Amino acid sequence: QTPIIIDTDPGIDDAVALAAALYSKELDIKLITTVAGNVSLEKVTYNTLRLLQFFKKEIPVAAGAAQPLIKEPIDASNVHGETGMDGYDFPEPNENLLLKEHAVNAMYKTILQSNKPITLVPIGPLTNIALLIRLYPEVKTNIKEIVLMGGSTTRGNSGVMAEFNIHADPEAASIVFNSGVPIVMVGLDVGWKALVYPEDSEKLKTLNETGHMIYHLFQKYRGGSMKTGLKMYDSCAIAYLLCPEMFTTQKAYVGIELNGSLSKGCTVTDLKGYLNMPSNATVCLDIDEKLFKGWFLDSLQKCN
Ligand code: BDR
Numbered sequence: 001q002t003p004i005i006i007d008t009d010p011g012i013d014d015a016v017a018l019a020a021a022l023y024s025k026e027l028d029i030k031l032i033t034t035v036a037g038n039v040s041l042e043k044v045t046y047n048t049l050r051l052l053q054f055f056k057k058e059i060p061v062a063a064g065a066a067q068p069l070i071k072e073p074i075d076a077s078n079v080h081g082e083t084g085m086d087g088y089d090f091p092e093p094n095e096n097l098l099l100k101e102h103a104v105n106a107m108y109k110t111i112l113q114s115n116k117p118i119t120l121v122p123i124g125p126l127t128n129i130a131l132l133i134r135l136y137p138e139v140k141t142n143i144k145e146i147v148l149m150g151g152s153t154t155r156g157n158s159g160v161m162a163e164f165n166i167h168a169d170p171e172a173a174s175i176v177f178n179s180g181v182p183i184v185m186v187g188l189d190v191g192w193k194a195l196v197y198p199e200d201s202e203k204l205k206t207l208n209e210t211g212h213m214i215y216h217l218f219q220k221y222r223g224g225s226m227k228t229g230l231k232m233y234d235s236c237a238i239a240y241l242l243c244p245e246m247f248t249t250q251k252a253y254v255g256i257e258l259n260g261s262l263s264k265g266c267t268v269t270d271l272k273g274y275l276n277m278p279s280n281a282t283v284c285l286d287i288d289e290k291l292f293k294g295w296f297l298d299s300l301q302k303c304n
C-alpha cells in the first residue's frame with residue numbers, strides 16, 4: 001500500500017476523486033487536509049466530513065489555510081455550486097473526525113511518524129503544502145513525491161493562461177514547484193480528456209449508493225452541462241497513483257508566473273529546454289481516454 005495524504009477542497013470532482021481513493025486497496029490514506037479553494041475553508045471542511053460520513057470511513061481530517069498566501073481569494077462556486085457540493089442531500093457529519101490542530105501540523109506529524117516516505121496528493125490550491133514546506137522543511141526527506149492536480153502546458157481554465165488551483169495561490173505553487181521535492185503535474189492537458197458523458201452518468205445512477213450520489217452531484221456540476229463531457233480533473237491525480245501507464249509524461253522545468261499582468265498563475269512548462277533549467281516536474285501531457293474511462297467506472301464499482 002502507498003501511504004498518502006490528500007489535500008482537498010470539495011468540490012464535485014474532489015468528491016469523486018475521494019471516492020476512488022477511499023475504496024482503492026493500493027492506497028492507504030493517512031490523513032485528509034482541507035484548503036480554501038472551490039468554496040470557503042469552512043464549507044470544504046464540512047463537505048469532506050459529510051463525504052466521510054456518507055462513505056462510512058474514519059480518516060482523520062484537519063482544516064488548513066482559509067486564504068491564499070498573498071493573493072486575494074477566488075472561488076469556483078460557479079462550477080460546484082454555493083455549497084461546493086450542490087445536488088445531493090448528504091448525512092450530517094461526524095465532527096469527531098476533525099482534528100483540533102491545523103492541517104500543516106497534522107501533515108508534519110503524519111509525515112514524520114510514517115515508516116515509509118509519504119506521497120502528498122494536493123487536489124486544491126497549494127497553500128497548505130507551501131506552508132508545510134516553509135515551516136517544516138525537514139519533512140522533505142520523508143515525502144516520496146507530490147502528485148498534484150494543477151497547471152497546464154497550454155491555456156488555462158481560470159485565467160487565460162492559468163489553471164484554477166495554481167491561479168488561486170500562485171505564490172504557494174511557486175514554493176512547491178521550487179521545493180526540490182519530486183513533483184508530478186497532473187494538469188488540464190489530461191483533465192480535459194478525462195470525460196464523463198450523460199451515458200456514463202446514467203450508468204453511475206444505478207451502480208451503487210456512491211454512483212447514485214455522484215450522479216446527483218453531476219446534475220449540478222458546471223450547471224449540469226454534460227453534453228460535451230464533465231471533466232474529472234482531480235480523479236486524474238488518483239489515476240496517476242494507481243495506473244501511471246495510462247499517462248504520457250515528460251520531465252521538464254515548470255516555472256510559475258508570478259509577475260505577468262496577463263498571465264499570473266500560468267505554469268510555464270519548458271518542454272523544449274529554452275530556459276536551460278534542470279527539470280523540477282514530471283508533466284502529464286496525455287492520457288489514454290479509454291483506459292481512464294475503464295479505470296474510472298471500475299473504481300466507482302468498488303464503492304459502497
Ligand atoms: C481544479 O479546479 C477545481 O475547480 C477542481 O476541483 C480541480 O481541482 C481544476 O482546474
Ligand code: CA
Pocket residue numbers: 008009010011013014037038123124234
Ligand atoms: Ca479540487
